[in-house]
Amino acid sequence: MQFKFSSLAEALKPSEIRELLKYVSVPGLISFGGGMPHPSSFPVDDIANITAALLKEKGKQLLQYGSTPGYEELRIQLVNMLKKTENISANKDLIALTPGSQSALYSLSKILSSPGDEVICEAPTYLGTISAFRANGTVMRGIPMDENGIKTEMLEDKIKSMVSSGKPPKFIYLIPTFQNPSGISLSLDRRKHVLELVSKYQIPVIEDNPYAELRYSGKRIASLKSMDTEGLVIYLGTFSKILSPGLRLGFTFGPEPVISKMNLLKQATNLATNTLAEAIAAEYLKRGLMDKNMPKVISMYREKRDTMLNSLQENFGDEASWSHPDGGMFLWLSLNGKINTTTMLKRALENKIAYVSGSAFYPEKAETNNMRLNFTYSDNNQIVDGIGRLASVAKEELSVVA
Amino acid sequence: MQFKFSSLAEALKPSEIRELLKYVSVPGLISFGGGMPHPSSFPVDDIANITAALLKEKGKQLLQYGSTPGYEELRIQLVNMLKKTENISANKDLIALTPGSQSALYSLSKILSSPGDEVICEAPTYLGTISAFRANGTVMRGIPMDENGIKTEMLEDKIKSMVSSGKPPKFIYLIPTFQNPSGISLSLDRRKHVLELVSKYQIPVIEDNPYAELRYSGKRIASLKSMDTEGLVIYLGTFSKILSPGLRLGFTFGPEPVISKMNLLKQATNLATNTLAEAIAAEYLKRGLMDKNMPKVISMYREKRDTMLNSLQENFGDEASWSHPDGGMFLWLSLNGKINTTTMLKRALENKIAYVSGSAFYPEKAETNNMRLNFTYSDNNQIVDGIGRLASVAKEELSVVA
Numbered sequence: 001m002q003f004k005f006s007s008l009a010e011a012l013k014p015s016e017i018r019e020l021l022k023y024v025s026v027p028g029l030i031s032f033g034g035g036m037p038h039p040s041s042f043p044v045d046d047i048a049n050i051t052a053a054l055l056k057e058k059g060k061q062l063l064q065y066g067s068t069p070g071y072e073e074l075r076i077q078l079v080n081m082l083k084k085t086e087n088i089s090a091n092k093d094l095i096a097l098t099p100g101s102q103s104a105l106y107s108l109s110k111i112l113s114s115p116g117d118e119v120i121c122e123a124p125t126y127l128g129t130i131s132a133f134r135a136n137g138t139v140m141r142g143i144p145m146d147e148n149g150i151k152t153e154m155l156e157d158k159i160k161s162m163v164s165s166g167k168p169p170k171f172i173y174l175i176p177t178f179q180n181p182s183g184i185s186l187s188l189d190r191r192k193h194v195l196e197l198v199s200k201y202q203i204p205v206i207e208d209n210p211y212a213e214l215r216y217s218g219k220r221i222a223s224l225k226s227m228d229t230e231g232l233v234i235y236l237g238t239f240s241k242i243l244s245p246g247l248r249l250g251f252t253f254g255p256e257p258v259i260s261k262m263n264l265l266k267q268a269t270n271l272a273t274n275t276l277a278e279a280i281a282a283e284y285l286k287r288g289l290m291d292k293n294m295p296k297v298i299s300m301y302r303e304k305r306d307t308m309l310n311s312l313q314e315n316f317g318d319e320a321s322w323s324h325p326d327g328g329m330f331l332w333l334s335l336n337g338k339i340n341t342t343t344m345l346k347r348a349l350e351n352k353i354a355y356v357s358g359s360a361f362y363p364e365k366a367e368t369n370n371m372r373l374n375f376t377y378s379d380n381n382q383i384v385d386g387i388g389r390l391a392s393v394a395k396e397e398l399s400v401v402a
Numbered sequence: 403m404q405f406k407f408s409s410l411a412e413a414l415k416p417s418e419i420r421e422l423l424k425y426v427s428v429p430g431l432i433s434f435g436g437g438m439p440h441p442s443s444f445p446v447d448d449i450a451n452i453t454a455a456l457l458k459e460k461g462k463q464l465l466q467y468g469s470t471p472g473y474e475e476l477r478i479q480l481v482n483m484l485k486k487t488e489n490i491s492a493n494k495d496l497i498a499l500t501p502g503s504q505s506a507l508y509s510l511s512k513i514l515s516s517p518g519d520e521v522i523c524e525a526p527t528y529l530g531t532i533s534a535f536r537a538n539g540t541v542m543r544g545i546p547m548d549e550n551g552i553k554t555e556m557l558e559d560k561i562k563s564m565v566s567s568g569k570p571p572k573f574i575y576l577i578p579t580f581q582n583p584s585g586i587s588l589s590l591d592r593r594k595h596v597l598e599l600v601s602k603y604q605i606p607v608i609e610d611n612p613y614a615e616l617r618y619s620g621k622r623i624a625s626l627k628s629m630d631t632e633g634l635v636i637y638l639g640t641f642s643k644i645l646s647p648g649l650r651l652g653f654t655f656g657p658e659p660v661i662s663k664m665n666l667l668k669q670a671t672n673l674a675t676n677t678l679a680e681a682i683a684a685e686y687l688k689r690g691l692m693d694k695n696m697p698k699v700i701s702m703y704r705e706k707r708d709t710m711l712n713s714l715q716e717n718f719g720d721e722a723s724w725s726h727p728d729g730g731m732f733l734w735l736s737l738n739g740k741i742n743t744t745t746m747l748k749r750a751l752e753n754k755i756a757y758v759s760g761s762a763f764y765p766e767k768a769e770t771n772n773m774r775l776n777f778t779y780s781d782n783n784q785i786v787d788g789i790g791r792l793a794s795v796a797k798e799e800l801s802v803v804a
Contacts, residue, residue, distance in 0.1 A: 001604055001633050003659045004572075009513035012666040036467055044461035051453050059446035063646035065438055099501045099650070099672055106671045111411035128673065135670035170406075202403055231403050244465035246677035248501070257405045264414040268537035269508045270501055271530065274676050275648035 008115065008137055026352065030386035032373040033354040035180065035329055038304075041297045041376075042244050043289060050283045054276070062276045068263050070097030071278035077285035078237075078251055085213065087226045088235065090253045096262040097273045101210060101238040101250030104262070105132040107269075108206055108234065108252075111261045113138045113170040120158060121173040122150045124332075124361030124370070126180040126208070129173060133363075140363035141169070147323070149186030150174065152193040159201055171204040171234075176224060178211040178328025181361045181372035185326060188221050195224060198232045204258070208236045211328035213294055214376075216302035218326035231255040239281050241329070242290055247277040301376050304383060305331075308375040311387035320394070322373075329376045332358070335394055336402075340368045344397045353389040410517065410539055428754065432788035434775040435756040437582065437731055440706075443699045443778075444646050445691060452685045456678070464678045470665050472499030473680035479687035480639075480653055487615065489628045490637065492655045498664045499675045503612060503640040503652030506664070507534040509671075510608055510636065510654075513663045515540045515572040522560060523575040524552045526734075526763030526772070528582040528610070531575060535765075542765035543571070549725070551588030552576065554595040561603055573606040573636075578626060580613040580730025583763045583774035587728060590623050597626060600634045606660070610638045613730035615696055616778075618704035620728035633657040641683050643731070644692055649679040703778050706785060707733075710777040713789035722796070724775075731778045734760070737796055738804075742770045746799045755791040 054062055069075070075092035082088040098104045105128065113119060115137025121129070123142025133140055141162075143155050155172075162168050174194070176186040186194070198205045207224045225235040234254035239247055252262060266272075284290060308331065312322050316333075323332045333355075335341065341357035348354065358370025378386060456464055471477070477494035484490040500506045507530065515521060517539025523531070525544025535542055543564075545557050557574075564570050576596070578588040588596070600607045609626045627637040636656035641649055654664060668674075686692060710733065714724050718735075725734045735757075737743065743759035750756065760772025780788060 001606065001657065003514075003606065003657065005513050005659075005663055006516040006519075008516070009663050009667070012513075012663060012670065014666060014669075034467070039462035039466060042462055042465040044457055044465065047465065048454060048457040048461065051457070052450060055446055055450040055453070059450065060441035060444055063444040063446065063449065063648040064441060065436070065642075065647045099676070100674075102673045103671055111407050111414075112405075114408040114410070117408075128670075131670040135667060204403065204405065240467075245467045246465040248672065248674065248676045255403065255405065257407075261407055261411050261414060264416060265411070265537060267416070268414065268530075268533040269505055269671075270650065271504045272502075272648075272650065274501070274650045274679055277676055277679070 029352045030382045031354040033356050036377045043293050046289050054279050062279050066272040066275040068267050074278045074282035077282050086223045094259050096252045096259045098250045100248040101236045104250050104252045105129050107262050107265050109133040109136045109138040117170045119171050120169045127360045142363045152190045173206045175208045181330050182332040183323045183325025183330050206234045210238045213242050215327040304375045307380045307383045311384050315391035330372050333371050335369045337369050338401050341371045348393045351389050351393050431754045432784045433756040435758050438779045445695050448691050456681050464681050468674040468677040470669050476680045476684035479684050488625045496661050498654045498661045500652045502650040503638045506652050506654045507531050509664050509667050511535040511538045511540040519572045521573050522571045529762045544765050554592045575608045577610045583732050584734040585725045585727025585732050608636045612640045615644050617729040706777045709782045709785045713786050717793035732774050735773050737771045739771050740803050743773045750795045753791050753795050
């Protein structure tokens with residue numbers, strides 16, 4: 001049988017990062033590729049205790065279908081958490097729970113845009129978002145960044161030109177804090193500029209904020225949602241970086257019409273989220289375990305970040321440049337312009353070092369000499385060894401291409 | 403802010419069944435509405451033991467991101483289960499795990515059809531499938547059923563007319579065993595006829611088989627997939643009826659190109675399924691607990707089915723007709739043709755009895771005097787009381803409309 005697929009399905013391509021996971025089990029490979037938390041960050045004992053107590057107390061309820069909006073106690077706990085961490089005044093009825101925030105990204109592009117519609121994002125941007133939006137035929141237009149995040153003057157020009165051509169962007173997608181892949185945070189001034197722009201042109205903005213709790217230095221910058229007085233910001237969070245990605249739990253807080261449409265789409269795509277996972281997350285927050293656990297995680301990740309930054313300085317010196325993130329999971333390394341990091345990946349894997357080449361993160365024309373490095377998954381000695389290997393690989397590559 | 407939604411999102415409508423869940427908490431309400439297992443069917447202690455052991459043994463692995471194809475041990479266990487229960491020779495690499503089989507229904511219509519494309523199904527059919535397909539703009543053409551399932555002569559005529567108009571159906575969607583909503587099973591002869599037709603016209607067929615393990619009488623009928631020699635059948639199963647719907651775990655076994663596309667779409671929509679839930683299901687099968695648990699569930703549900711059938715006979719006699727399912731969770735009740743069950747629902751809810759009106763299950767022109775009754779969720783005394791109330795409500799309604 002020769003299967004014929006829809007045009008959207010024909011356009012689906014394997015993501016480089018997912019394909020890389022195949023190599024993760026190669027003995028001796030050091031991977032800076034995936035975006036995985038360190039296994040020791042998972043509060044296994046807490047989760048075991050919580051799960052045992054929950055199943056004992058209300059197992060029959062937690063193994064049953066949940067309602068589409070999801071476990072109410074979790075939405076209540078999220079309202080408290082958002083107030084405390086981001087000074088966001090949420091409402092439990094305007095929080096949509098999804099099986100991972102990946103699912104929210106997919107849903108939002110599906111409900112806010114039709115195939116061929118254009119939206120604006122940072123360039124580079126999260127490759128999972130590129131996959132999610134592409135699966136709906138949403139076309140992404142990238143705006144360059146500098147050390148203060150997306151260049152909002154260029155953003156303004158782009159919006160103006162799209163508006164004057166009669167096709168304003170359907171929405172703007174941003175990761176303002178510890179951006180994936182760059183590690184860069186959008187400055188407060190530019191955040192305010194973004195809000196002015198979306199208010200002036202009445203464009204919804206998706207604020208994807210998975211990493212905010214992972215701050216190792218510097219001061220918290222107000223989230224877009226906390227400054228949103230007009231209901232233009234759709235805020236995305238996740239338990240993947242503060243509890244466990246295996247549980248697949250993301251949450252969206254946004255304006256009523258958007259949350260209502262998301263829940264209708266959830267009926268069609270999922271019916272409900274995993275009730276037990278929702279209850280585990282609720283109890284984790286209720287018991288104050290996030291406040292207990294995160295300082296340990298932050299301390300561990302800070303050391304990893306510093307180890308990677310020091311190793312880069314020692315091994316690359318002036319031969320490359322890289323971002324200096326105050327938090328999150330990634331930094332962005334730019335090699336000599338003659339090196340194509342996609343081409344170089346084969347040599348890297350042969351030397352048992354993995355990364356994701358920068359081109360994977362560009363929705364349009366890609367720069368080719370960059371890569372994303374994850375510093376949370378590897379142990380400190382692996383980071384030192386891995387950056388050393390990477391420098392050797394880059395040197396060899398340059399000697400061939402130069 | 404005035405949000406503008408995509409045309410697919412504009413078409414999303416609340417499902418009657420989900421809306422009904424709001425009433426489930428009304429004190430004294432007896433609900434034959436939802437498709438929920440009885441809470442006492444959940445092996446809470448087994449799941450608690452399994453979860454504790456798994457978290458102790460490999461908690462860090464189970465809380466991490468899983469790979470897109472999903473937990474390998476679960477796919478291995480499913481291969482064994484499919485052989486044993488359905489005589490299907492599966493392959494672990496051709497099994498896709500999804501967050502509920504609802505997600506597989508959505509994915510399959512997305513990859514196999516584009517908005518406006520037509521597919522064929524039974525009429526009536528599962529309303530969750532109608533939601534899933536509509537969310538992708540897939541147009542469903544329903545073929546009537548009798549006590550032996552979909553009328554395959556009419557199916558053949560429909561295929562011929564679509565083929566001759568140059569637009570063959572993109573696929574056929576069937577629930578051959580204990581169909582939702584009718585409870586009817588497709589006879590073996592007709593199953594063979596379906597396979598002849600899809601072979602002749604080279605049309606993929608989705609066999610949705612969530613209820614097969616819930617057989618209370620009669621002999622197992624071979625699944626389409628077990629007789630599929632050409633790789634035309636895409637087989638869907640779920641843990642919602644054999645373990646727990648709260649875990650949100652469905653599985654699809656199908657031809658390589660289809661499973662490969664489903665996994666690519668899963669990258670874009672979910673990245674991965676819940677690792678812990680996958681591991682719980684794998685261990686449940688591995689320990690042989692399904693074989694231990696299902697006979698108890700079947701015995702309980704058989705009694706509920708018989709109670710409902712007896713109550714219908716006592717209360718309605720010749721005033722109505724209904725299906726006599728050998729298994730599954732539902733039966734189909736047809737009242738006097740003057741009664742519109744959608745109109746009558748208000749009266750029913752006032753009398754604290756809930757059902758889903760038949761019109762919700764028709765993808766096209768609906769019959770209006772039917773309803774789906776679930777017999778698994780309520781206790782036996784509730785079934786007796788509920789059918790009594792329903793008969794009174796129907797009598798009152800008829801006296802008003804006649």
